[in-house]
Amino acid sequence: MTDDDFAGGRLTIDLGALADNWRTLAALSPASECAAVVKADAYGTGLDRAAAALAAAGAKTFFVAHLSEARVVRAAAPEAVVYVLNGLPRGAALAYAEVGVRPVLGSREEIAEWAGFIAASGANPAAAIHIDTGMTRLGLEPAEAAELMRGGGFGFRPALLMSHLACADEPERPETERQRSAFAGLRALLPDAPASLANSAGTLLSRTAGGDLAFDLRRPGVALYGSNPVAGRPAPLKPVVRLEARVIQTRDAAAGTAVGYGGVETLARPSRLAILSIGYADGILRAGGSEDGAPGAAAYVGDVRCPYVGRISMDLIAIDVTDAPASVGRGSWVEILGDHFGVDDLGRACGTIGYEVLTGLSRRYQRLYLG
Numbered sequence: 230m231t232d233d234d235f236a237g238g239r240l241t242i243d244l245g246a247l248a249d250n251w252r253t254l255a256a257l258s259p260a261s262e263c264a265a266v267v268k269a270d271a272y273g274t275g276l277d278r279a280a281a282a283l284a285a286a287g288a289k290t291f292f293v294a295h296l297s298e299a300r301v302v303r304a305a306a307p308e309a310v311v312y313v314l315n316g317l318p319r320g321a322a323l324a325y326a327e328v329g330v331r332p333v334l335g336s337r338e339e340i341a342e343w344a345g346f347i348a349a350s351g352a353n354p355a356a357a358i359h360i361d362t363g364m365t366r367l368g369l370e371p372a373e374a375a376e377l378m379r380g381g382g383f384g385f386r387p388a389l390l391m392s393h394l395a396c397a398d399e400p401e402r403p404e405t406e407r408q409r410s411a412f413a414g415l416r417a418l419l420p421d422a423p424a425s426l427a428n429s430a431g432t433l434l435s436r437t438a439g440g441d442l443a444f445d446l447r448r449p450g451v452a453l454y455g456s457n458p459v460a461g462r463p464a465p466l467k468p469v470v471r472l473e474a475r476v477i478q479t480r481d482a483a484a485g486t487a488v489g490y491g492g493v494e495t496l497a498r499p500s501r502l503a504i505l506s507i508g509y510a511d512g513i514l515r516a517g518g519s520e521d522g523a524p525g526a527a528a529y530v531g532d533v534r535c536p537y538v539g540r541i542s543m544d545l546i547a548i549d550v551t552d553a554p555a556s557v558g559r560g561s562w563v564e565i566l567g568d569h570f571g572v573d574d575l576g577r578a579c580g581t582i583g584y585e586v587l588t589g590l591s592r593r594y595q596r597l598y599l600g
């Protein structure tokens with residue numbers, strides 16, 4: 230036994246499902262390479278394990294946010310091409326070149342620093358250029374990018390031209406086609422460079438009325454981990470994370486009893502409650518709690534839905550197990566995330582998205598890997 234055996238939560242990460250999701254997404258547009266976005270500890274699933282599983286499934290190109298993450302991918306998948314989305318911090322060029330990872334350059338300053346490093350070092354490490362076609366976040370302005378491309382003005386040959394979709398999770402929005410067509414026009418100025426536009430939502434949509442979103446390389450992230458970014462449109466993805474919480478104690482309480490901090494929920498019927506050994510400090514956002522007239526998230530015991538009762542505490546959650554088998558008691562495990570209630574369901578119940586549920590998964594959970 231180790232302390233892990235007494236953890237309040239047990240997180241099972243199915244690397245086989247992760248690999249299957251990558252293969253499913255790759256097959257949607259077979260002519261376009263399918264990369265894997267593994268920033269934020271592979272969306273909370275564990276970067277080293279996820280990167281190794283994705284590489285074994287066939288992924289050759291990875292995107293992270295930071296150099297520290299790129300090092301982990303480099304160690305887990307030595308052959309991988311690794312891009313760092315958050316660009317080039319001042320003075321970092323030598324470190325990027327030494328690790329053999331590629332910055333995604335999104336401003337004239339970053340491009341000048343990279344070109345200066347190449348000129349001074351005589352090496353020719355690869356980098357991507359990010360063009361902003363409507364996100365207003367990172368990347369060159371379209372006119373700036375066009376000027377640099379027409380004039381051969383980067384000082385090196387970009388290994389990838391990329392842009393990022395702002396609204397593809399809402400398929401009816403016209404912005405996605407506007408971004409696609411702006412990006413297609415710009416990449417035509419440098420037709421030899423591979424081009425990349427699609428995130429998970431763009432990969433699942435695969436095209437707009439105006440044309441294909443896949444280009445040469447797609448960059449799905451969240452869909453790999455089983456979350457569907459396009460609400461209301463079923464996607465062929467398998468759940469990757471399963472989370473169970475340990476019951477510490479059960480108690481019976483009369484109708485009218487107030488439960489938890491603030492007493493914001495009063496029981497409508499005589500109830501049996503189970504107190505779980507996880508809370509908002511484990512990434513179960515407090516907004517998922519329940520109060521009179523405003524129900525929150527739900528756990529499951531087998532097929533029985535067991536709603537959260539009252540506010541979520543830092544390390545504890547109360548659920549209603551009145552309808553669950555009487556065997557639920559100290560030491561039982563209940564499902565927090567799984568086939569009945571997935572990351573997108575918990576996200577919705579907390580007023581947020583599956584991304585935030587995944588990236589908030591606690592370091593305190595016992596972690597088990599399948600596959």
Ligand SMILES: *Cc1c(COP(=O)(O)O)cnc(C)c1O
Pocket residue numbers: 266268314392393427428429430448449450451452458
């Ligand atoms: C995070 C990110 C992705 C992946 O987005 P998902 O919605 O998780 O698929 C792709 N490209 C860029 C630039 C990103 O920042």
